[in-house]
Amino acid sequence: MVPKRTSSDGQPGTLGETLRRLRTSARLTLQQLSKRSSIAISTLSKIENGQLSPTYEKIAALAIGLGVDVSELFSQAPKPVPLGRRSITKAGDGIVHETAQYVYEVLNGDLADKRFVPLFTTVKAHSIGEFRSLLRHDGEEFIYVLEGTIIVNTEFYAPCVLDKGDAMYFDSAMGHACVSGGDADAKVLWVCSHITLA
Numbered sequence: 001m002v003p004k005r006t007s008s009d010g011q012p013g014t015l016g017e018t019l020r021r022l023r024t025s026a027r028l029t030l031q032q033l034s035k036r037s038s039i040a041i042s043t044l045s046k047i048e049n050g051q052l053s054p055t056y057e058k059i060a061a062l063a064i065g066l067g068v069d070v071s072e073l074f075s076q077a078p079k080p081v082p083l084g085r086r087s088i089t090k091a092g093d094g095i096v097h098e099t100a101q102y103v104y105e106v107l108n109g110d111l112a113d114k115r116f117v118p119l120f121t122t123v124k125a126h127s128i129g130e131f132r133s134l135l136r137h138d139g140e141e142f143i144y145v146l147e148g149t150i151i152v153n154t155e156f157y158a159p160c161v162l163d164k165g166d167a168m169y170f171d172s173a174m175g176h177a178c179v180s181g182g183d184a185d186a187k188v189l190w191v192c193s194h195i196t197l198a
Contacts, residue, residue, distance in 0.1 A: 016048045022066050037065030049088045060137035070117050074109040087111045101125035116193045123186040134175025139193040142169045148186030153177045
């Protein structure tokens with residue numbers, strides 16, 4: 001089940017509802033969005049109906065298919081981009097999106113058209129076997145370990161152990177997956193850049 005989340009205006013909503021709104025406003029059918037995002041029509045339908053919680057990889061593919069910023073999939077309505085803007089997310093007030101491997105808390109989700117997406121992430125996976133395959137998408141990523149230990153598995157390098165205070169920057173197009181290296185779940189600040197195509 002896709003968890004409910006709260007928009008910046010305090011109204012409840014879901015990723016599926018926002019996806020449907022953006023798709024219909026772009027005048028795209030499920031079939032057209034499927035072709036643009038390389039995500040099966042049945043999968044798109046399940047996401048829109050709250051029956052499937054997509055990975056960040058699929059969220060990034062949806063953003064590219066829609067020609068929007070990833071953060072727009074977590075906001076209720078488009079907002080103008082003023083100069084000198086700022087956003088504050090109080091502890092625990094981010095927009096939560098959970099997958100089998102991670103719990104993402106999207107920080108500063110009220111700002112559209114950001115150049116990067118900051119995520120407070122709990123790494124629930126403890127084995128690379130919990131992933132069907134390594135994840136990949138456009139952009140670059142930065143990970144900073146806040147609590148625990150993670151093992152970063154990447155396509156071109158040997159697995160790397162990162163402890164509290166350690167950081168890594170890498171190309172998102174390179175296959176990657178993080179697992180907790182300890183008995184407890186790890187917590188990281190995960191920042192993703194992304195490319196949107198109009």
